[in-house]
Amino acid sequence: MSYAMEKLREEKVFKDPVHRYIHVRDRVIWDLVGTKEFQRLRRIKQLGTTFLTFHGAEHSRFSHSLGVYEIVRRIVDDVFKGRQEWDESDRLLSLCAALLHDLGHGPFSHAFEKVFQFDHEYFTQAIIMGDTEVNQVLRLVSADFPKKVAEVIAKTSEKKLVISLISSQIDADRMDYLLRDAYFTGVSYGHFDMERILRVMRPKEDQVVFKKSGMHAVEDYIMSRYQMYWQVYFHPVSRSGEVILQKILHRAKELHEQFYHFKHEPKHFVTLFEGKPKLKDYLELDESVVLYYFHVWQEEDDPILKDLCYRFLNRHLFKYIEFDPATEYKKYMKLVTLFTDAGINPEYYLVLDSSSDLPYDFYRPGEEEERLPIQLSMSNGEIRELSRQSEIVEAISGKRRTDHKLYFPLDLLKDESTKKNEKRQIKELLGING
Incomplete structure (x- = not known):
């Protein structure tokens, strides 16, 4: 029997709070789960800084990846099996792509990507195609199998149906993270009838x-999905933690470029700081490593790095106000000047942060991000796009919602032992009493 077809002697199961059980019978899947690159996902939180707001949000990319695999397994083994338009030879490709789709996420995920300007999907493909344990397992299926899996994740594969299982406006990835994130944050917004959808x-x-x-x-x-984005993913307190996290990394990078002598040299970050991240270095980074640096950087001589690390680790977050940069640009520039005059570096302590989401969109060919619409199969066999049939979806279709907030350290402004006049002017502009 070929490796691709090999089954475990006995089915393995993971007990899961969302799907009850995650079932593994394929040798390939079991071996992939055991690789060090996949095990690394245990040390990366699914929701980044959201644990600062919802204390239960400690779940990992590991558990989410298993959840996406399980949904795809149910689809290909239960729903699609035997149907004329499903190619059974795509089964293992679908399962592996689902399991490995988030393999390249870094510590604190999207915040990390913004600072160092890379895409986790690039590293996902690099891990699959590189000198890794994951690559070794996939190559046992066939020499070109790693490339096939990477192409599905990159959305360049000719297997469009397989791509849509893990990357579309309703896919296994989104279904798992909505249910899982709702469960661990304790909110009710993310619940929907997945059984019916399947x-x-x-x-x-x-x-x-x-x-x-x-x-x-x-x-x-x-x-x-709409409610989860605005009530959980874009929660302003979580965003405050993310703002500080990004500023810590920006500060450390800036100090490295200025040849600052660190008491605790950031050797795990050097290739990232220099814009030449090596895969080996990247894989050594997880959240425990990053938090170690934040801990020891509290002892640095640089007051900004020291302060920001203390704030993040001890949840002394920035406060915020609603702020529209389009209409309040002059106020922002005045605040920058006053912060500077008050001895508070505005680059690190006055941060404009924007959140934006498009809950659903129909197909707009040629756009930078082409969204495959959700299609309904009518009783007569005709295919129709969802927003043409649903008044609810039509009402939000194509309508992007954007939110802007201005973050700042209220505690530094309340301390009027120095620069009293400037701080009072700042508070007046921010609409803060006292």
């Missing part, structure tokens, strides 16, 4: 479609 999924040429009879479950999913 029952009405059908393979259709280049993408998954949904039976019209299941439209209300799909609507519920769309609204759950």
Whole structure:
């Protein structure tokens, strides 16, 4: 029997709070889970700094990746199996792409990416194609199998139906993270009827479609996603933690470029600071390593790095106000001047942060980010785009919501032992009493 077809002598299961059990029977999947690159995901939180707001949000990329695998396994083994438009030879490719889709995430995920200007999907592909244990396992299937998996994750594969299982406007990735994040944050927004959605999924040429009879479950999913983004993912307290995290990394990078002598040299960050991250160095970074540096950097002589690390580790976060940069630009420039005059570096202590989300969009060919629309299969066999059938989805379709907040350290402004006049002017502009 070929390695690709090999089954474990006995099915392995992971007990899971969202899916009850995650089932593994394929030798390839079991071996991939055991690789050091996949085990590294245990040490990276799924929700970055959200634990600062919702204390239960300590779950990892590891558990999410297993969850996405399990949803795809159920689809290909239960829902699609035996259907004419499903190619059974794509089964293992689908399972591996689902399991490995987040392999390249760094510590604190998206905040990390913004500072060092890279995409986790680049590192996901680099891990799959590089000199790694994951690559060794995939090559046992076939010499070109790592490339096939990487192409699915990069969305360049000719297997469009497989891509849509893990990357579309309703896919296994989104379904798992909404349910999982809702569970661990303790909110009710992210709940929807996944069982019903799975029952009405059908393979259709280049993408998954949904039976019209299941439209209300799909609507519920769309609204759950909308609520989760604004109530959890974009929560201003979590964003405050992310702002400070980014500023710590910016400061450390700036000090490195200025040849500052660190008491605790950031050797794990050097290639990142220099814009030439090596895969080996990147894989050695996880959140425990980053938090170690934040801990020891509290002893540095640089007052900004020291202060920001203390704030992050002890949850002394920045406060915020609603702020529209388009209409309040002059106020912002005045605040920059006053912060500077008050001896508070505005680059690190006056931060404008924007959140933006497009809950659902129909197909707009040629746009930078082409979104594959959700298609409904009508009882007569006709295919129709979701927003043309659903008044609820039509109401939010194509409508991007953007939110801007200005973050600042209120404690430094309340301390009027120095620069009393400047700080009072700042508080007046920010609308702060006392």
